[in-house]
């Protein structure tokens with residue numbers, strides 16, 4: 001099923017000067033900013049990819065190192081703009097060890113995911129978003145997502161690998177050929193940096209991307225945001241189909257929470 005037609009948000013274009021951003025001179029299809037307004041307004045631009053550049057906060061490395069050492073997890077659910085912080089905290093409650101939840105950086109992280117989730121609700125013109133997060137990723141082959149827009153933030157580990165169109169053989173991609181046929185120029189391969197917010201298009205003109213080898217072979221923490229209909233039409237049912245009859249999963253389903261190690265993939 002193709003979800004590229006789920007949404008096309010109509011809104012006024014931002015006035016010149018409202019938004020500080022730069023279109024990359026060397027990489028067509030990329031727009032960068034240090035301001036989350038780029039994410040909020042991305043639906044109005046033509047680029048394949050928008051990157052909101054951010055510094056990795058102090059204490060992030062030690063926090064996520066401990067988290068990844070302690071637990072493997074994958075979870076998700078619908079996050080509403082008005083209650084995003086509480087929704088995300090509830091989704092993660094059963095997944096994150098209590099001692100780590102007591103770390104002061106945990107709230108800092110929740111607040112960051114809240115801010116990005118709320119911003120993406122604005123991008124979509126929706127009151128909620130489909131939220132998923134996990135420590136395992138498995139998209140080996142370069143691919144284009146079948147959704148109109150997606151947000152990825154790699155909080156720990158290697159960020160998503162992507163390929164500019166100039167360096168890609170999209171015909172080979174469409175023919176189902178392997179990565180070495182899709183990549184025309186290995187030196188052009190790009191990576192999203194940790195903590196940067198990547199918003200990108202799927203569909204016929206969407207961004208070619210994959211999980212980098214370093215994240216396939218090692219731990220990482222990736223958050224993914226989608227249109228809320230993606231939860232309603234895909235992930236919710238995926239979860240229902242894959243659930244077993246354990247008490248914990250029944251309890252979690254009743255809260256609309258997904259638990260799957262696969263669903264936070266690039």
Ligand SMILES: [Fe+2]
Pocket residue numbers: 139143144145209265266
């Ligand atoms: Fe993907």
